[in-house]
Each structure stands twice: as structure tokens, then as C-alpha cells.
Amino acid sequence: MEKAVNKSIWQDWVNLILGVWLIASPWIMDYSHAGFAAGDAWILGVAVVTISLVALFSPDVWEEWMNLLLAALILISPITVGFTHTDVAVWNSVILSVLIGASAVWGLSRQVKYSHN
Numbered sequence: 462m463e464k465a466v467n468k469s470i471w472q473d474w475v476n477l478i479l480g481v482w483l484i485a486s487p488w489i490m491d492y493s494h495a496g497f498a499a500g501d502a503w504i505l506g507v508a509v510v511t512i513s514l515v516a517l518f519s520p521d522v523w524e525e526w527m528n529l530l531l532a533a534l535i536l537i538s539p540i541t542v543g544f545t546h547t548d549v550a551v552w553n554s555v556i557l558s559v560l561i562g563a564s565a566v567w568g569l570s571r572q573v574k575y576s577h578n
Contacts, residue, residue, distance in 0.1 A: 472564040473516040476528055479561055480509030483535070483553075490549050498544035502553070505535050509561060525568040532562030 483506030486492075487499035509531055516524035536558035538544075539551040 470517070470520070472528075472568040473513050473520070473524070475564050476509055476561055477513035477517070479557055479564075480506050480511075480513055482506075483509060483557055486553050487550075490553060492547050492550045495544060495547045495550060497542045498539075498547045498550035501538050501542045501544070502550070505531060505538065522569070525565045528561055528565035529569070532558045532565060535561065 482489075483502050486506075487495070487502050493499045509528070512524050512527045512531065516528075535554050539547075539554050544550050
């Protein structure tokens with residue numbers, strides 16, 4: 462199991478950066494005035510950053526599953542939270558969900574691969 466943790470640590474750094482981007486993106490991409498879209502980005506961004514920091518200091522497989530869940534929430538949030546009219550926020554959510562989800566799947570696949578050795 463230790464090999465899996467060492468092999469997948471870069472995903473935690475990537476997710477940390479993506480989480481910080483998600484928090485800052487309403488200001489950088491100028492949709493901080495779009496209440497639900499900005500609030501959603503801040504809340505989910507803090508969640509991604511928190512899980513990434515936990516994963517960096519105490520790596521375990523559950524963090525990858527949490528990142529996968531967060532990626533799904535980020536993907537569906539434009540519809541469920543109701544900001545489909547804010548195109549830049551929607552695209553930001555879609556792109557970040559794919560990147561965070563891919564990182565989580567990569568980390569999970571590496572852990573499964575190395576846990577069998």
C-alpha cells in the first residue's frame with residue numbers, strides 16, 4: 462500500500478491547485494457577482510483544498526473517493542444549484558470536474574495496481 466501512496470502524491474498537489482483555482486475563479490473569471498455560482502465555487506473549492514491537504518499529510522484511499530464525489534458534485538452543480546445561465550462558471554465547473562475526477566481515478570487505479578503487488 463505504501464507504494465501506491467508514494468506513486469499518487471502528485472494528484473494531491475494537482476487537486477490542491479485546482480481547489481485553490483476553484484476558490485479564486487469567481488474573481489479571476491469575473492463571476493463573483495453571480496451569487497450561487499460564486500458561492501458554489503467557494504464551498505466546493507474549500508472542500509477540494511481540505512481533502513487535498515488531508516491527503517498530503519495522511520494519505521489513504523478514501524481521499525481519492527472523496528475527490529471523485531466532489532468532482533461529480535462540481536459537474537452537476539450548475540444544474541442543481543441553478544447557474545446554467547452563467548456560461549463561464551458552467552465551463553469552469555465542467556473542466557475542473559473532469560480534471561479532479563481524472564486525477565482521482567488515476568490515483569485509485571494506481572492504488573489498486575500497487576496494493577496487489
